[in-house]
Amino acid sequence: MNRGRAFGRAVLALVWKDLLAELRSLEVISAMLVFALTVILVFNFALELTPRLRAELSSGVLWVSLAFSGTLGLNRSLGQEKDRGCLDGLLLAPVDRLAIFFGKALANWLFMLLSLVILLPVLSVLYDPRLLQAGVWGVALLGSLGYVVVGTLLASMAVQARTRDVLLPILLFPVLLPALVASVKASSGFLLGLPGNEISPWLMVLIVYDLIFLALALFVFDAILEE
Amino acid sequence: MRKPLGLKILDGVTLLAFAAAAALVFFYAPLEAQMGAVQKVFYFHVAAGWTGMLGxxxxxxxxxxxxxxxxxxxxxxxxxxxxxxxxxxxxxxVSGSIWAYPTWNTWWTWDVRLTTATIMELIYLAYGLLRQGVEDLERRRRFAAVYALLGFVSVPITFVSIRLFNSIHPVVIGAGGEMPTMAFTPAMQVAFFGSLIAFSFIFVDLFWHRLLLANWAEQVDALKARFEDVEGGMN
Incomplete structure (x- = not known):
């Protein structure tokens, strides 16, 4: 068996392990969903939204609730590896460290997309029916990819720190901001039906963001998963 | 543990350079026609930004x-x-804010340059919190290095932000096009580069001091560890 196939199998095995664990406990997804819904409700009351305002703010609300609930998922996903000693087990396994990182990131991406599949229709009922369109889904795909790459890296560091629960959002949000802004701008562009040439710069920002942090991840993941 | 002679000399040179730059800014550079005296903030504002980004x-x-x-x-x-x-x-x-109040009529505006600079500041504050949160020395160094690399993305973004997006912040370096720019007289340029050079001296001087401090802190830690060993041995 060549190295590429072994690598792919290791990544898939990790994703499968996370999915199976999640299927049995529903710890990550349920926490993310409930929290995201709470954030959406809080926004509605805290900002005293009228129907018109709701439609204008919906992409901002979508991304903020996703970003906040995502930190819960990330902390849980990597926290349980650390707490139950699974991380050491994973590191002992005779697979490429990069496969461990990609496996975790891919699993987190799946969790995020799964919660989006439920969140987006709910938000479209509560805020703005135009949210359910291909463009918004595309932005969600790109935006959440950048989110999990940076998030998985930072969460793996945060769970190994003494101040683990407070650390992740502090580390993550400022680094995440370019992706967050681009996602909000691009999805509200789709909602407002702006012409393609006004949306594409933000999509480019998202793609470049994803690529930069994927490349950085390749360089630094070794230093995080080293014990 | 004494301060090296080179550093003492550098201290003196830095002090002189800063005094000279301040003299150039306040007495040599002319008063700007539209903004008046507050424009003088600009010389220190840009120089501080340069030093910060250099760091x-x-x-x-x-x-x-x-x-x-x-x-x-x-x-x-x-x-x-x-x-x-x-x-x-x-x-x-802060100096930008002082300049903005009379010029833009507000202390703060959510302009891209102001926002990106603030995010950059937040990232490096988070860097400090990360270091505090990790106890194991070797791990702290590793994680801090990783975060400094990830967070560095904010630095070029802050630098180019006013060139890519509509911004009311003036472009100073490599100005062009229809963006708001600054017009300099030759005397203003002298004061500008004078303060850039002075701040670069301040940077090197502070950097050297900070490295010395890190060395001494390490020696103190080593001594403490030895002292605790001795104490532990006596009990």
Whole structure:
């Protein structure tokens, strides 16, 4: 068996392990969903939204609730590896460290997309029916990819720190901001039906963001998963 | 543990350079026609921004070197760069605000340059919190280096932000096109470069001091550890 196939199998095995664990406990997804819904409700009351305002703010609300609930998922996903000693087990396994990182990131991406599949229709009922369109889904795909790459890296560091629960959002949000802004701008562009040439710069920002942090991840993941 | 002679000389040179730059700014450069005396903030504002960014660049380069070589010395460089960068970016933001009040009629506006600079400052504050949160020394150095690299992305973004997006912030370096720019008289240019040079001296001087401090802190830690060993042995 060549190295590429072994690598792919290791990544898939990790994703499968996370999915199976999640299927049995529903710890990550349920926490993310409930929290995201709470954030959406809080926004509605805290900002005293009228129907018109709701439609204008919906992409901002979508991304903020996703970003906040995502930190819960990330902390849980990597926290349980650390707490139950699974991380050491994973590191002992005779697979490429990069496969461990990609496996975790891919699993987190799946969790995020799964919660989006439920969140987006709910938000479209509560805020703005135009949210359910291909463009918004595309932005969600790109935006959440950048989110999990940076998030998985930072969460793996945060769970190994003494101040683990407070650390992740502090580390993550400022680094995440370019992706967050681009996602909000691009999805509200789709909602407002702006012409393609006004949306594409933000999509480019998202793609470049994803690529930069994927490349950085390749360089630094070794230093995080080293014990 | 004495201050090296080179550093003492550098202290003196830095002090002189700063006094000279201040003299150029306040007495040599002419009063700007539209903004008046408040425009003089600009000389220190840009120089502080330059020093701050220099600190973050040094931190990113030395963090990468640390990850490659695992020599703790590079970690000392990296912390020093971040700390000096934080202080000077704060000076940069505050002095910008002082200039903005009479010029833009507000202390703060959510312009891209102001926003990106603030996010950059937040990232490096988070860097400090990360260091505090990790107890194991070797792990702290590794994680800090990783974060300094990830966070460095904010530095070029802040630098180019006013060139890519509509911004009311003036472009100083490589100005062009229809963006708001600054018009200089030759005397203003002399004062501008004078203060850039003076701030660069301040940067090197502070950096050297901070490295010395890191060395001494390490020696104190080593002594403490030895002392605790001796105490533990007596009990």
């Amino acid at each position: 973050f660049v040094v931190a990113a380069v030395t963090s990468a070197l640390y990850l490659i070589t695992r020599n703790p010395r590079w970690d000392g460089f990296s912390v020093s760069g971040v700390e000096i960068g934080l202080v000077f970016m704060l000076i940069n933001i």
